[in-house]
Amino acid sequence: MNGRELSPETLALHADAELGDARSVAPPIFETSTFKAQSAGEFVEMATVPRHPAFYTRYNNPNHVQVVAVVAALEGAESGMLFSSGMAAISTAVLASVRAGDHVVAPRQVYPGTAHLLEDVLPRFGVEVARVERPDAAAFDAASIDRTKLYVLETPSNPLLEITDLRAVAGVARSRGIRTIVDSTLGTPINQQPLALGIDVVMHSATKYLGGHSDVIAGIVLGSRALIDSFWHTSIVLGGTSGPIEAWLILRGLRTLALRVERHNRNAQMLAEFLAQHRAVERVHYPGLQTHPQHEIARRQMRGYGGVLSFTLRGGYASAEAFMGKVKRVARAASLGGVESLAAHAASMWAGSLSEAQMSERGIDPGLVRLSVGIDAIEDVIDDVGRALG
Ligand SMILES: Cc1ncc(COP(=O)(O)O)c(C=O)c1O
Known part of the structure; x- marks a missing residue:
């Protein structure tokens, strides 16, 4: 099927049409660790064909194949390739891309799990990581050296919604022969398509929008066949494979991705505009606002601005805690990208893994609240948030 000619709504329903079972409308779940060969010859084939869809589930599984076809x-x-979590996906892709002596460049602002990979794990294996304060092409260029092999990007970033100009950074990377991996979790494949802008590898925490219902943990990495094949050996060694049921849940979520993202985009834009004029709020971070420093880049490279925003409350930590204590319909919960609206006080959420100094270095203000705006009626979310702001 030529994916590029059909709309995302149609692709989400039909891109895996030739896979799975010919008779069942909803796909069966291949809840099996291993698969039977019909002959000795077939066993040899199953064992030796890389990423065979039905040999051993750590290697691949028909439910994984269907998810991958759609995304x-x-x-x-x-x-x-599908993984057991977003962190398994990005760790595998990064570890498969570097070796001791290599140099990696990444922005200061990335999801804290990715930051730990860059700051704590890679240096232990002799990989040096340089961080740029702003994710623009000139900064990446200036931070690159002969040994630079990889740029790790995230746009929009979590939790400050920084935007990277993917075409510009990919241009610098290509001219220097550097691989690029972008975490596009907050962007979703509906709002942005990094590969079309010259990025080599796109990654998602499928836990978020792809699954969309806060009921599953998974991750996915996509790119050229040659690159993904080259990640496979690292993947089966690290073993971060997705369970078949989790894959099935992701596929079910994907069917409605386009519809959900359309509503998330609209709701978040309305809430961001409401917060931007509220006197209890010092600053709103949302790429759909004209006041966002990279709004023009976002407008160029995104079809919608996504369902996540964050805002800093006047009064710092105490005000954020008070806000969190008062929300009713918006749940106090980590994570994002589900159908329901969730609020997280950043300084509390990451208190266990980041010191105050690390938070301030990353621009995480004590009064910062991240909101994942669901598909609820936005008037009801605005009522709840407005009441909690007092
Ligand atoms: C942008 C981003 N990348 C990666 C991850 C990690 O994903 P997971 O929790 O599925 O491992 C998260 C989780 O919050 C995230 O927000």
């Missing part, structure tokens, strides 16, 4: 079609990717 690859949405991203315009040749191939992909």
Whole structure:
């Protein structure tokens, strides 16, 4: 199926049509660790064909193949691999891309799990990581050296919604022969397609919008067949494979991705505008606002601005805690990208893993609240948030 000619709504329903079971409308779940060969010859084939879809589930599984077919079609990717979490996906892709002595460049602002990978794990294996304060092409260029092999990007970033100009950074990377990996979790394949802008590898925490219902943890990596094949050996060693049921849940979520994202985009834009004029709020971070420092880049490279925003309350930590104590319909919960609205006080959420100094270095203000705006009627979310702001 030529994925690029169909709309995302159609691809989400049909890109895996030739896979799965011919008779069942909803796909069966291949809840099996291993698969039977019909002959000795077939066993040899199953064991030796890389990423065989039905040999041993740590290697691949028919439910993984269906998810990958759909997300690859949405991203315009040749191939992909499903993982047990977003962190398994990005760790595997990064570890498969570097070796001792290599140099990596990444922005200061990335999801804290990715920051730990860059700051704590890679240096232990002799990989040096440089961080840029602003994720623009000139900063990446200036931070690159002969040994630079990889740029790790995240746009929009979590939790400050920083935007990276993917075309510009990919241009610098290509001219220097550097691989690029972008975490596009907050962007979703509906709002942006990094591969079309010259990025080599796109990654998602499928836990978020792809699954969309806060009931599953998974991750996915997509790119050219050659690159994804080259990640496979690291993947089966690290073993961060997705369970078949989790894959099935992601596929079910994907069917409605386009519809959900359309509503998330609209709701978050309305809430951001409401917060931007509220006197209890010092600053709103949302790429759909004209006041966002990279709004023009976002407008160029995104079709919608996504369902996540964050805002800093006047009065710092105490005000954020008070806000969190008063929300009713918006749940106090980590994570994002589900159908329901969730609020998280950043300084509390990451208190266990980041010191105050690390938070301030990353621009995480004590009064910062992140909101994942669901598909609720936005008037009801605004009522709840407005009441909690007092
Ligand atoms: C932007 C981003 N990347 C990666 C992850 C990690 O994903 P997971 O929790 O599925 O491992 C998260 C989780 O919050 C995230 O927000």
